[in-house]
Amino acid sequence: MSAPQTADPHAGHVMLAKEQPSAEPETMEGMDHSSMEHDADANAPASPGPEMETPPPLEAGSGPPRAADAIWGADAMRASRLDLQQTHGDYNLLWFQADRAELQMRDGADGYLWDLQGYYGGTTSRFWFKSEGEGSFGEPIEDIELQALYSRAIAPFFDLQGGVRQDLAGPDTTYAVVGIQGLVPYMFEVDGALFLSHRGDITARLEAELDQRITQRLIVQPRAELNLSAQDIPQLGIGAGIDSFEVGVRLRYEIIREIAPYIGIEQNWRVGGSADFALAAGEDASVTNYVVGIRFWF
Template identity: 70%
Template sequence: MNLRPLVSLLLAGAALSAAPAMAQHQGHSMPMPAPAPAPSPAQALQQSDPHAGHAMPDSPAASDDKTVDPHAGHAMPEGSMPAPDAMAGMKQETMDHSTMDHSTMDDAMPASPGPEMETPPPPEAGSGPPRAADAIWGADAMRASRDDLRRESGDFPVFWFQGDRLEVHAREGAEDYIWDFQGYYGGPTSRFWFKTEGEGAFGDKPESAEFQALYSRAIRPFWDLQAGIRQDLAGPDTTYAVLGIQGVAPYLFQVDAAAFVSQRGDVTARIEAELDQRITQRLIFQPRVEINMAAQDIPILGVGAGIDKVEAGLRLRYEIIREFAPYIGIEQTWRIGNGADFARARGEDPSATNYVFGIRFWF
């Protein structure tokens, strides 16, 4: 069958039906819109972002590539963001501080007070007269103020008393007691100093007892020069002139040394040294040594020439309060040379070990 005549007929009918619609626009010149180009991938992402076109605050950079950048699609000013390769080099361990300008940082930081405090005083400091106020107010008016200043700075009298040893010596077949007290009244540089010590057996009179009255004068920090008299209150009546020194030696050794000259011309000396070793805040360990010497034999006193007697002891005390401390210890006594012979002549053992119980107090 031949279809060509049928197709020609259908095309002619379609052209006749479209002729009236085209006749309505005859004489009009209307531009036809160009077809819209296909959007790029970036524009498509921007159209899907609800924040597109909004100014967003700065936020930290993403820690990895999977995090979506909130600034995607925004037009950023040129130079406001560093290049990606520059950001990669800004890790702390890879930053080159030698290329950074620290001068502005130093200006912003406050200055340390150290250099100002260590700055020496100006040359004119202390160059004025020592009593410049006297020229204005007069010496009489300033004398009372100057005395008040000395008193407020520590130049005032103080009373101090200490029972250094009040103890019982126990040994095989005998027990005896010992006291050793001292104290002073006065200011920081000059004082009246008193000392007393002695020993005896329980139930008997004291075997030895003495009292010293001394004037003490500071000769250097921690050291006093002392001079005065000593009176023996037990045994032969003897009076001594005393010259001594007392203070704190290096490493905190308490030292008391004195020479004695009796009215008979006998010359003796005594050196005492002790050291407080603090184990705790209240427990103190104290080694102590005492050496007695004489320039000649003194038969009336039972004292031999040279080193006559040595005492060495260890004491452990506990401070219940700072002013009161019981203690225990052990002490060894030796009589040496002619002193040992005098001891044997009186029926005494020249060497003795004593167990010590006592208290130490002060106020």
């Protein structure tokens, strides 16, 4: 009669190794923890997420508003608050841009044009100034326009503007101005304004442009401008309806972000009564300009 056999505590592990010689050892990532019981955490609330810190207690915000003064001193905290305000607060800034400062080559007398704007103020309320003008070499300046506007943010990326405009070349004319300026979807910059002159004439202007980057430094900018009038204004050579329409494209190269020379082409049409006024004055109703200029800001 043979002796009784004793159980080998390792026999099961040996058999498993022999039956599955190619099995990989289980890692913590491969283990299924869904079936594991954790009695200690069974009644615990669900975690807000693996990356989220424990929320602060409710009494964390009940202290005095300047409690840090008692620890670090009022002088030290005053400097910190000033730095925070200058970094993230509603503080005043000065910004200036020459959007177009260019020479224009065309049939007949070559000319020049400037289109400047800037502001001083905070993030929601600003004093905004604009100036446009153009002329031909060897002749008096044709147009000089100055605007002084109060600008107020009414939506993200949009300002409502109001103020005065003064034209200095030709018949002096003063206008009341109300307009809107900002970014529309697809990053079009738009600037629209309604003008009421001291003579009671109503005109309007709508400008739109779009910056499209070809490379980090090379940018193409299509631009369009539409001028309208509610009535004929013979002394200004403006006819009722559409006064003029401009469309052009400029290709600029950013030497640095603040300085970018450019070249381009622009077509200007005067239509309707404005075309009749231009022809009567010996001017062309349609002009093609080849432009070279510089755009800069600070």
